[in-house]
Amino acid sequence: MRISGWRVDGYGVLCDHRVTGLPPGVSVLLGPNEAGKSTLLDFVRSVLFGFPDRRHSQPQHLPLAGGRHGGALELLDEDGRPWLLERHGGSRAASLTAPDGAAGTDEDLRRLLGGADVELFRTVFAFGLGELATLHLLDRDEVRDLVFSAGILGAGRSASRAAKVLAERQAALVRPRQGAATANKLHARLAELDDELRVARAEAERYPEHVRALERVVSAGSAARADASLLRRRAAEVAALERSWPVLVARNDALEQRRALPPLDAGATDLLAREPALRLLAQQGSGHAARVEQRAGLERERAEVDDALRRLVDELGRSATLRSVLDAAYGPDERSRLASLIRRSAELAAKSDAAAGHVEAGEAERRARERRLGAGAKAAEPRSVAQLEEALRSLAELRQLVAERDRLAATTSANEHAERLARLAAGAPVRSLPAFVPALLALAVAGTAVYAHRSDGAVPTAVLAATAAVLAVLAVLAARSSRHGRAGGAPGDGRGVPAAGTVDLDRIVARVADGARAAGLPAAPSSVEVEAAARRVEDALAGKRHTEQLAHDVEEANAKLDEARRQLADLVDGQAELAEEVVVLGTAFGVDCKGDAHALADAVTAVEEIRALARRRASITADVARLDGAIGQFATEVAEVARGLGGIVGRARVGESPTAAPDVLEILEIAGRRLDDLLAMEDRRRSLETTATERDAEIDRSLGSGADGKRLRAELESGDVVAWSAERVELEERIERADATREELLRARHAAERDMAQLERSACVAELEASRGACAAELGTALEQYAVLTLARSLLSRTLAVYERERQPAVVASASTLFAAVTEGRYVRLVARVDSETGRSQGIEAISASGARVDAGDLSRGTAEQLYLCVRLALADSFAARAAALPFVLDDVLVNFDPTRARAVARVVADIGRRHQVLAFTCHPHVAEMLTSAAPDARLVELDRPR
Amino acid sequence: MDGSAGGHGSSHPREFCFVHAADLHLDTPFSGIHESAPLVAEALREASLAALDAIVALALERGAAFLVVAGDVYDGPERGLRAQLRFRDGLARLSDAGIPSVVVHGNHDPIASGWSAVGSWPAAVTVLGHESVGLVSIERDGEQIATVQGISYPTRAVTENLALRFSRPDGPGLHVGLLHCNVEGAAEGYADYSPCTLADLRSTHLDYWALGHVHQHRVLAEGTGPGDPWVVYPGNSQARSPRPSERGAKGAVVVHAAAGRVTRVEHVACDAVRFVERACPIDGIASLDELEDRLSALGEEALEAEAGRSVVVRVRLVGRGALHGELARPGVTEGLLAHLRDATGRAVRFCWWDAIVDESRSGTDLDAVRTRGDFSSDLLALAESLAGDDAALGALGSELVGGVPRLLAKDVHAFAGDLGALRALLERATHLALDELGAGEQ
Structure with a gap:
């Protein structure tokens, strides 16, 4: 890899600095x-x-002239392919661009750098x-x-x-020297655990020593307990001696006092021997006094009885004596007879009184009836009752006839009126008045009559009444006639034949006349008259009958009066007979009662009272005799006791008189006091003896019996109180020391027992061994890891x-x-x-x-x-x-x-x-x-x- | 079978059973167990004692005629007080119930060493001495039903074949030999104390050999009748470590006898805690969370498999996978372990995660590394050369020992002096070095 150029965006003094084509x-x-x-x-x-x-010591080269911190390197790999590596501050990741424009990886960069x-x-x-x-x-x-x-x-x-x-x-696991490394620490801990284990095991192995030590401590504790017990026992003895000393003194005092008490002489002994009898007599003393008092009361009552007897006997008469009264026959028959006489006397008296009353009442009744009869006889009806009754019957028939007559007359009148009406209706003159005209007239007349009757006017009532009756009859007849005309026949029917009503009327009028005549009435009396006559007859009949009754009553009263007088007379006779019997019986009783049953009864009552008093007196006499016996007996007994007292009661004259109760009681009191004194002395003697005995018992209880008791008793008798006190103080100190020793040994024993129990229960060794095992395991693991690391290294x-x-x-x-x-x-x-x-x-x-x-x-x-x-x-x-x-x-x-x-x-x-x-x-x-x-x-x- | 067989003893019509236990190792620590929670620690501490209680309860429950304990009652001559008293109390319960106990000591608790907290044993307990074979006659209802003879170790290392001191005495009933010994071929990895052969044991013409020393339950011989003995290791009563020999059910055997011969031997688990080791492949596991889930399931399975007992689980992470790099980071497995432990409940039965051993490997293709001709391949070649050269390996071990402070040298030597262990460590180191070099990433 080589660098073909760079682009510095901003790095220290460099800014936008480029070099290419290296x-x-x-x-x-x-x-x-x-x-x-x-x-x-x-x-x-x-x-x-x-x-x-920033933690690095290398300079940061932050941009001083602007631009973004960092830049890019143009690289060429071994094959001459271009790579662009960019890196800027703030972003630790580099940006690598591969020759094909793709993003390069870290691995690409590492490969370019050859792993450097x-x-x-x-x-x-x-x-x-x-x-x-x-x-x-x-x-x-x-x-x-x-x-x-x-x-x-x-x-x-x-x-x-x-x-x-x-x-x-x-290094974290093992360090050459002691340090914080795991294995070092574990080893150190292991060493500690080994030490602890050694100690724990040694401690555990000392278990037999603990057992022996415990036995020693127990033995010493027993000895200390025995010592303490001996000391305590002696301390208890000393305490008992000190406690018993005053008791012994008291006991000796009691015995001394007992010895100082006088001895009993024969009399005192005898009196003490008689204590029950004396106590009994003392208890009976109140009875004796009561008896004496009762006797006096009886004496007083006997005197009163005697006075009463004398008085009663005197009242019976001069001939009577108490003896004669008491000796008189006075048996049941006599008493029965007397009772019968008294009853009969009372009955006769009652009946006599009743009969007298009857007589008196009968007389009064008779007088009253006679007065009523006399008054009734003034308006006496001359006719008899039968006559009056006959007259009344006749008037009744007359009343019927008059009524029939009036009816027929009215009928007839009515018929005539009807005919007149018929004629009027046929153009004919009225032949008769309307039916109601005569009726009205009749009524008017009758009313006038009544009025006149009530007003006692100038018009004769009878006339007016008769007129009215006639008019009424006429009216009736007219009405009847009218009804007949309307009812059955033609208006012209009555004109051709005589009417049947007219015939009857006549006959009846005749009969009325007869009747009226018999009754003293006018020939054609009106019904009113008839009725008035009837009422008069009825009144007369009633008065007649009343008079007759009054007369009968007078007769009856006379008869009753006679009877009462007769009965009264009979009773008087009976009483006389009774008085005779009373006299006879009184004589038998020795009593002059003059035939008076009640007087006899009173005398008999007096006799009975005398006899009762006599019995009472006998009873009193008997009671007094009985009381005298009891009083004498009591006095004798007291005298017997008093004889035991000798000269103490010599002045008393016991038994000479039953009434000498105070003396007897005084003797009793003196004897009682003497006895009490003796008893008190004996009680005192016994109390002192008891005290001595109890003190002895108390001392025995304190000092115990047996040989130890005798020893302590002898020690007590020495009375060395001062020595005991000194010994007590010394013993207390020794006991305190012994207790302390014992407590200490007890604590030692408990500690030893606790230690042993703890040892017996302790899982300390097991825990330590477990900990050691765990620690060793951890150490083994750590050392194994260390070995692996060491070998790897x-x-x-x-x-x-x-x-x-x-x-x-x-x-x-x-x-x-x-x-x-x-x-x-x-x-x-x-x-x-x-x-x-x-x-x-x-x-x-x-x-x-x-x-x-x-x-x-x-x-x-x-x-x-x-x-x-x-x-x-x-x-x-x-x-x-x-x-x-x-x-x-x-x-x-x-x-x-x-x-x-x-x-x-x-x-x-x-x-x-x-x-x-x-x-x-x-x-x-x-x-x-x-x-x-x-x-x-x-x-x-x-x-x-x-x- | 009658008593005429072999001319030894006489038939006895009575049926009875007795309990044969050994290697109680009372109140001793569990070796190789890492730090544990208080609840677990207490359960582990109590486990051996609980196993003893279970054996006593077993004898009482079965109405055993007697109990024999074939050595290693305690783990060391410094025998713990708690263990001694617990043992005394257990035998006292049996004694009170009229069940005699006969005890001999083994290499872990030689009778002439150590100390005794027990002043006097209960009436029906006999601890046989080391000078000569002692005999104990077992009677029931006035009849002798068995004779137990045995001898204790005077010191830890007894190389004499003590079995040769035994012989069948005259007398009725079952004849039982009680000895702590290592029968040839019984099991690997046990100190050859009182070494003997099966033939030696058979030559005594006893009826039953109640042995101790080997921690696995083994029936080395099933007797055919009186004079032809059963030879039995009951195994230890409670597992003491995660080692393979300590896994599985632990307890005692109930020996059934009738007519003067053993008819059946029944192993009864008396242990309280069991050790379980499980391998968990990391292949295909993408994350620690997933691994944790897998391990949790594994723990539950272990608990389920040892029904009724708590388990202490040690898991080995094996296999290859991307997770290896994550696991190799310092603190990762420790964190995972802590997480799993945190999930351990406080139930009477627990699943305690003892350790996570990361034996997983990265995805490094060793064959590919070998052919690369680079630093990694040179390193691998060097490692393989060392692994194949015992001398060089030994030198490495010495380097290891020398590289640690003197205080730790002994501990390191424990595995650095073991070529097998060293070879395994070297393999792990090789993978670690390659991982650190990023050899697997190319």
Whole structure:
């Protein structure tokens, strides 16, 4: 690959700078300082391999004169085909245009560059004076790898770089010394775990020791507990002694007091022996007093009974004595008789009263009836009832006849009226009045009559009535006649034959007349008259009958009165008989009752009362006797007790009188008090004994029984309280110490048990072993990885060493030839120093014509630069032979050479130019002339200083 | 079968069973288990003890005539206190139930080493010593139904063939030999302690050999009758690591006997946690999310497969695929593991992700690399040359050991001194180097 030209769009001082048509051989680019020669060298590197980023130490060459940062290189491949490579700042990717105009790839670019990278290019192909001055750049692995293997690898990566990557990974896994590498850390952790495991295992293996230690602690704890127990027991004893001491004192006091109590004499003993009897008597004392009082009450009642008896007997009469009364026959028959007499007497009295009442009432009734009869007799009807009844019947017949008569008369009148009407209708004079005319007249007359009757007027009522009746009859007759005419016969029918009604009327009128006559009425009485007569007869009949009843009532009252008087008389007789019987019975009773049953009854009542009083008195007498017995018995018993009291109750006269209750009770009280005193003393004695016994028991409880109890009791009896107190204090201190020891041992025991339990449960060893196992596994994995990396690196290194060993001699030989030419034979050969183990190059030496070996570092600067230039040219040749012939870009590398050496170098460069493109930048015209002289085909490109 | 067979013993009409356990390794860490959550850590710590409890419960449940424990009750002479007390308590429960226990010690818990927290064993427990073969007569209802004889290891490394000390004594019932030993051909990878052959065991004419040492359940011989013994390893009671020998059901065996002979041996799982290793090919997996889903499903399958027990899963990412580059980045597999662990619930049964081992490869075609003749091919040639050269490989191992701080040298030596392991590491290193060189990208 060679560069045929470039286009700088903007790069440092360069702007829109173009160079084209550069030849395949040597091109000399001559320009003054600041013409941009070094800038152009960097431009070529940048476009070929990329712009250095800002972190890089290389200059950025940002456009100072405008234009886009970057530009293009025109390249020709080995076949002479043109490629255009453009690269601009801000875009790391290059734009490669293939000869056919298509876009080239990175692989195309790598192939054009022969796999060289920027370092190789900078070190071997494009360098300035600065890079030329040192050899170490050439020793860089990457450069060396590429020098020796790039051609063969083609697109392969740098073996050294690969080895470097592997080395980095190795370093992450293992470091020579302790460090942060994985395996180192794992190993350290493993060591820690081993230590922990040793400790844990040792601890676990101490389990039997723990067991023994626990047993020791338990044993010591038991001993301490026993000691503490003994101390506590003694402390308890001392406490018991101290506690019991006042008890013992109390007990002794009680016994002393008991001894001080007086002894019981015989009387006291006897009294105490009689305590139940005395208590019983005391209880009965109230009964005794009640009995005494009851007796007094009975005495008073007996006196009252006696007074009453005397009074009652006196009331019975002079002949009566209490004895006679009590001795009189007064049996059931007598009492029955007396009762019968009294009942009969009462009945007779009641009946007599009733009979007297009846008589009196009968007399009053009779008088009243006689007065009513006398009053009724003043208007007496002369006729008898039968007559009146007959008259009433006659008037009834008359009333019928009058009624018939009036009907017939009316009929007749009506007929005549009808005939008159018929005649009037036939032109004939009216023969009769209309029927209603006489009727009206009759009614008028009757009304007048009634009026006259009521008003007692001047017109005789009877006349008017009769007139009215006649008129009415006439009216009736007229009406009837009229009806007959209208109903059945022709108007002229009545005119030819006599009417049947007329006959009857006459007969009836006759009968009416008869009847009226008999009744004292006018011959043609009206119905009103008849009715009035009938009412009169009826009134007379009623009055007649009333009078007769009154008379009968008077007779009846007389009869009743007589009867009542008779009954009264009978009763009076009965009473007389009864009085006789009463007298007889009173005599039997010895009572003068004068025939009065009630008096007898009263006397009998008095007798019964006397007898009841007598019985009551006997009863009282009996009760008094009974009470006297009880009182005497009680007094006797009290006397018996009192005799036990001796002189104490000597003043009492017990039993002399039943009424001496106070004395008896006083004796009882005295005896009671005495007894109480004795009992109190005995209680006191017993209480003291009890106290002593209880104190003894309390002491026994405190001190215990058995031998220890006896020992303590003896110690207690010593009463050495001060010694006990001192011992207690000492014991408390010792117990405290013993407790502390025991607590400590207990804690130790718990700790030991806890430790043991923890050990027994502990998975610590297992956990540590698991962790160790995991750690070991991790370490194993890491070391395996490390081994793989190491082996891979070793393979790379070994292969590289073979390459260096086998290929470096050719490069060195080529460089030797060039260096010999440049130094014009002063140095005839170059030798590479090689590490005997790795085979890797370690430097270069120059062999002078005399055979002296001069290390490159010992050469003069110019000679050393010539040596490095020769080595680079040889390396470039070698690279070109295996990869690609890349253009040399030399930036004033000849300036430090003397003219002879410079011309020699120029010739070498010219020779190289036959195989490689050489772009030699210089600001020195003589250098340019030197180069162009050595390479006549060289093209001189003059660069102007940018404006 | 009557007692006349082989002229040994006499027939016994009684039927009974006993429990045979070994390699309890109580309360010992799980080797190779990475860091785990507290819940899981506790479950793992308790696992061996829980297995012991399960064995005790098994003996009680089955009404076992006795229990024999064939060594390695504890994991080391420093036997843990918790383990000792738990063991004592378990046997005490059996003793209380009238079930005798006979115990011998093995190479992990030699009787003359270590210490004992148990002052006195329960009445029906016999711990046989190491000086001579001890006999324990087992009686039931006044009749001797079995005789157990056994011997403990005095020290860890017993190279004597202790089986030769055993012989069938006179006496009725089943004759059981109790020994911690390595029977030739029983299993690979076990220290050859008390080495013996099947013929040695048969020559004792016992009826049953209750062995311990091999952690897999093995029935090396099924006896045909009295005098022709069954030879049985019950395996350990609880897996202790993700190693292949520790996978699968672990527990004890119930030995059924009748008429003076063993009729059947029944392995009963007593373990609480099982280790599962699964390979997960990354071929075709495009993203980490997809891989995580695949792994989650894989975990659920593992849990399902070990019904009733928690599982500790170690997954190997195998195969080739584009995801390899992603997985190779530092922290990626660790992050994935953490994510999966976070999803582990707090249920009694858990699926704990122990590790994700990335054994996947990039898509680099090694054949193509070999023929390229470039740096990568030279590197591959170098690696293959080293892998085929034990001396060079050994030197590499030494370099590895020498390249680490002295403190880590021993740990590195653990695998650097193993050519097989070293070869595997070299293969991984080769792929890593090629990946880093971008050899697969050409």
